[in-house]
Amino acid sequence: MSLDPEGQTVEFVPNERPGSPVETLYYDYVVVAVGAHLGYDQIEGFAEYGHSLSDTYYGENLRRYLPEDYQGGPVGVGSARFHQGTMSRNLVPTAESACEGPPVEVMLPLGYWLETHGGGGPEKVTVFTPGETMAEDAGLAVVKPLLDIAGSLGYHYVNHTEDIKAITQDGVEFANGTSVEAELKMVFPDWQAHSFLHDLPISDDRGFILTNMMARNPRYSNVFACGDAAAVTVPKLGILAHMGAEAVGRQIALDVGRMSPEKTNVNMAFVLNCIGDMGGNKGCAMNSDTWYGGKKSSLKMGHIPFLMKMQYRKCFFGPRAKYPTGGFLRLVCLLKN
Amino acid sequence: MLESNFADLGEAQKIREFTKNAVEITIIDRKPYLLFVPNIPYEVFENQNPIFSMHMPVAKVLTEKGIRFV
Structure with a gap:
């Protein structure tokens, strides 16, 4: 795969069967969410x-x-x-x-x-x-x-x-x-960072995609990044991918006139929400933004965090593959606080 | 949209939610499923092969939302 921010094209090779030639796709906006x-x-x-x-x-x-x-x-x-x-x-x-x-x-x-x-x-x-x-x-x-x-x-x-x-x-x-x-x-x-992202005018010195805290590249306004591929996603954690995904959606909605600047031009305020398995049907739930300069800090351990972790998977694997957002995440925060 | 895993479903759904039908969305991914990384350790320590439970197909779900999957 390759990305040309100047020409606004992506080149890729269909990979289901070996032997396909390179295909080219033109874009108005591109979102780089290729992980690491x-x-x-x-x-x-x-x-x-x-x-x-x-x-x-x-x-x-x-x-x-x-x-x-x-x-x-x-x-x-x-x-x-x-x-x-x-x-x-x-x-x-x-x-x-x-x-x-x-x-x-x-x-x-x-x-x-x-x-x-x-x-x-x-x-x-x-x-x-x-x-x-x-x-x-x-x-x-x-x-x-x-x-x-x-x-x-x-x-x-x-x-x-x-x-x-x-x-x-x-x-x-x-x-x-x-x-x-x-x-x-x-x-x-x-x-x-993936090798094809290195040395692009949208990338940092390690190949991760540069963005502001609204997931938009500062040099190419039609380039966005979220998840592990984004330079600001540190640590490489799922909750930050959630936040980046929402920021991308809002920014593109702003550009196409579907959302107001007041609702969209808000910097992501990173917070670490993480639920870990501890074995024995117990889990630990962390909620903290102190690393980013905030004051939230909570650690809960027991069976309920474990249950929440299992439910998180069900959000994805349900019939509509609903990406867990507001309701579930608010519930997690309630649990943690 | 150039995709890999967790961020893809989220941004695709958020773009569709926030823009309604104002944009055409194409996702390019090297695999047609989401690898649900967070629960792999649990599956392994429960002696279950994670390949059976940690892959979620995404192409059909995205297509139903009007998102082209490549």
Whole structure:
């Protein structure tokens, strides 16, 4: 795929059967929501020794590995460093990892799985982060109690790893020269921009699409971006994709005369809403905007957050595939507050 | 609209909701389904292959909303 903002065209190759020629589509407006390249291919040793849970392939690999090959040894869970662009620093903070919801959501149910499958428990799991504090974007008031609880359950915690240098048969080696012994290595990579977005006049120095806080590119007013492809989407989190999608809809409605400037020209006020599975039909719900300078900060744990997480999926998989918006998200906020 | 996953359904539905029928929408995606990433860990730890439950077809739903899916 390629994108030409000057010529207002997109080129793509139909991929259902190999052999199609390049097709060209002209656009009046383009919305770049292509997600990110997950840089597992940048982690030495991942193919041989690593596991993850970011898609169904890796998920099924782990599902088969646990009962068949896992010998009950130590487990390492954590993230590689995220290389964020530098051109949106006036809009969003800089993150050390792309999103640490996934490692949190792996470590907790994995500890429960170990307990319930005769493999020990959380004391076998070491969680690591490249930054000062794991999931720092959720705010210290949320993260510290969560880490305290995890520590009391027996989880081990390592910070300041800087980056994953390599995965070996024996564990995970970090850029700061330290390592963690692990039989099972669960890692989440750098979130990178797709190669076709690099060096475009709409992109930042890492290839993510530059936008203002209304999802519009500052140089090409007919270019929008949301989700992981947008430079301001930090961390790379679903709720921010929700907010970006709504901003795009409003801005295009403004341009075609279907919505007033008063309703549309409002900057996104980012907030982290995240519901994680903890195992045992329990979940944790975080709601915080302190990383962005706000004052919201809430952490709830128990069966209700788990129920909400399961219901969130049903919103998508229902007969109308309704993207969960106002009602559901308000309910989540009510729950959290 | 160049799409990948979570953002696509949302923006397509929001653009259609806010603009009514004032715009023609085409989505270009490399796969005709939404990969529901958030619940993959749950499925795996419940010993269920996530490929059976974490793919949601989107082409029909979008077409019914007047959105061309490529």
